[in-house]
Amino acid sequence: MGAQSVYREQDDDAHRALASYWVEALNQLEGEEQIQGFLEAAEQLEGSELGLLLETLPVGERRALWPHVPEEDRVDALVAMRVEARGTLLSALEPEQMDQLLGDLDAESLIELTDNFSDEMVDRALARMDSQQRTWYRESQEYDEEQIGRYVDHDVVVLPPNARVAAALRMLRRYQLAFTDRAYVVNRKGILQGEVTLFALLQADPDTPVRHCLDEDITPIPADTPVLEAADRMEHADLPMLPVTDEGGRLLGRMTVRLGMEIVREHYEGQLMASAGLDEEADLFLPVWRSAKRRALWLGINLLTALLAAWTIGLFEGTLSQVVALAVLMPIVASMGGIAGSQTLTLIIRGLALGQVTPGNALALCQKEIGVAVLNGIVWAAVIGAVTVAWFGSIPLGGVIAAAIVVNILVAALSGVAIPMILDKLEIDPALSGSVILTTVTDVVGFFTFLGLGTLFLLG
């Protein structure tokens, strides 16, 4: 909460967010001045904000500033950073610094940092935790990265059914956990029985057992629920927290609405990055060499699809040498198909993510998208045909390109529905590979149709 007084001072200053003020400021300073600036920022920002601030600086500067992060903020700063950015700091730690860090971790921060650690380092961290934390860590590892069980929050007040109302109120008051307006009641085996809200406790006689004001009609989130589905339930539940249980009904912890917000943000960020073949954990300032290596794969995949397109064109070398206008115009056919297809694709990908597109309505969607494609295909075919006739003075050439445009936009619409649905069925993220596959289809079909029709009708 250290940031509050400063936000207030800066409210005058056109409500500029505090953290982005420091991003700008620190990026303009160097050396000793930058360190002074950072120390000032560290007084005003939370640990997590310091982590995000460090991400905006080149690797050398990050490393130079790291020793000036207040010790109590270091774990929070690392947790807030993306895997790659965090790695640039961790790899520069001295053995004794790393040792200290490993000793400072609790179960939740170790879960967040696991990707950066070797098994041996995880074991060292576990050895330094108390047994409760160790159990929590082990429980979380029962679930994979896409399941909510892995991210369960243990800041819950848990009561036996016979606890008195007065004792329950005392515990809630003592801990004052964020987003906590209720306590969970579990039996001796740890099975969730229900919840008691703070309001219900306030209205009850202090001496009665909490089971008398128990709400049993609650629906826990099963720990193997996909994170995005859990976030969705959170958004509709209108509650600050929901309990998370294992298959046996045992209470593992809770999910908060704040975690839901984080999941949603990370999911969409991931989709955005995936659409360019990037990793959500990508670091703005990952060293050039490693950045290049990461991105090379995507370029390589694209090269294969481009070679396929080139090979298609190559089938018509004879035609092209006679009618050069085909070479001039062919990118238009491919590109109109690509754009039309990506519109359909994007609509379907969003629908799949929201659970609004299913095999049940796929056929109706296809019909509608084909309708749109026919209309737009005809309109733009006419426009492009007319432009072509005006440019090259050839009516047959105008007819050939118009026909190719109609065909390609139709194929694009069909592919835009079919590709993401098939990928989804195969459990491949359509946001990652959907658009590469679609573009390959529209390129190959576009070139083949245009040059094929050109061969049939224009050679003479």
Next chain:
Amino acid sequence: MGAQSVYREQDDDAHRALASYWVEALNQLEGEEQIQGFLEAAEQLEGSELGLLLETLPVGERRALWPHVPEEDRVDALVAMRVEARGTLLSALEPEQMDQLLGDLDAESLIELTDNFSDEMVDRALARMDSQQRTWYRESQEYDEEQIGRYVDHDVVVLPPNARVAAALRMLRRYQLAFTDRAYVVNRKGILQGEVTLFALLQADPDTPVRHCLDEDITPIPADTPVLEAADRMEHADLPMLPVTDEGGRLLGRMTVRLGMEIVREHYEGQLMASAGLDEEADLFLPVWRSAKRRALWLGINLLTALLAAWTIGLFEGTLSQVVALAVLMPIVASMGGIAGSQTLTLIIRGLALGQVTPGNALALCQKEIGVAVLNGIVWAAVIGAVTVAWFGSIPLGGVIAAAIVVNILVAALSGVAIPMILDKLEIDPALSGSVILTTVTDVVGFFTFLGLGTLFLLG
């Protein structure tokens, strides 16, 4: 909360989300059976979930089911739907149905539905509200769609500084508002003085005035804060609610963490849709004709850029007629540039959205991206050069394409940094137009370099 018992029943059934169960089911039914299914769904789902369910059905079926939405759920259902989908229902309402709907609206639902209503309809709805609701609506209209003031939630408990602790507790208990673990204290002019938390009230003597347990060190969100920035503050605040005030410090209402979650989801959904020239409010089943009209603009813009690329190629008709291999290979040059550029572009767009990219670190980012481009440019130029030599048996052709690839990937990296930063400066959303502009640059530069070098070195 009607959904809870059913979630529990279905937990056995592999935790399938209730709503997506009904999406699948209703899409497979027709006519009378579909109505029966929908009535069953209506018993189990909340109003907002029914709205999302209706969105998954073609327009005709939506309209047929609408009369079966329970009256008390209708406003919630409409609010949850996207503007376009909602419009397909509203436009089919009889005048008396519309009249009833307008009478059922409060300030918050009217704000959500405003986009679908004419001014005259808004006035009719306002005339039917009580004056408190009318004031809230008018206050919200002082702020635009991108400012948090427009979406302020009025479910707050507001106290004068002299209210007794006992009275404060009574009020909090009576309303039991979601996400409400604190009340706001305002003076006679409505200026926010601070907050009292439920926990502080519980610890205080019931007879003291609340000002004795007041926390004055809180930082309200100014009402003209951009929504995304407000959501960001919410994510870092670790509080279920924050007060929203106008420039004078007057309390307008609150923002909840749930609203933050909704804002984040809608923002990213909007970005995803914008990248294909679509509107976030786009309806899966908007009638074909209107869908086609919406998308035509984007296709038209794309056609202009494709014509520019074609014109560039046209400059080299003479070269192409002599060296057909250039026509075969030219899409490879353009496409490698496009992919490399879109990777940089996406990284920068994300950085801008998070406030992590600023003019302060633009130069350092440029240097790094150029480094990546040089490395990947050289590697892939070598690969493609070798493939070309093997395919066409011409070393000069291999050299020409390799040089063009290096140039285009370099230009792509520079454009990938510069274009979004310039658009951001001009307050144009880079997610919307960034990739069209980038592709135009990489197409034109790619074709020009490749065919230009070909003209210089291959003719003769």
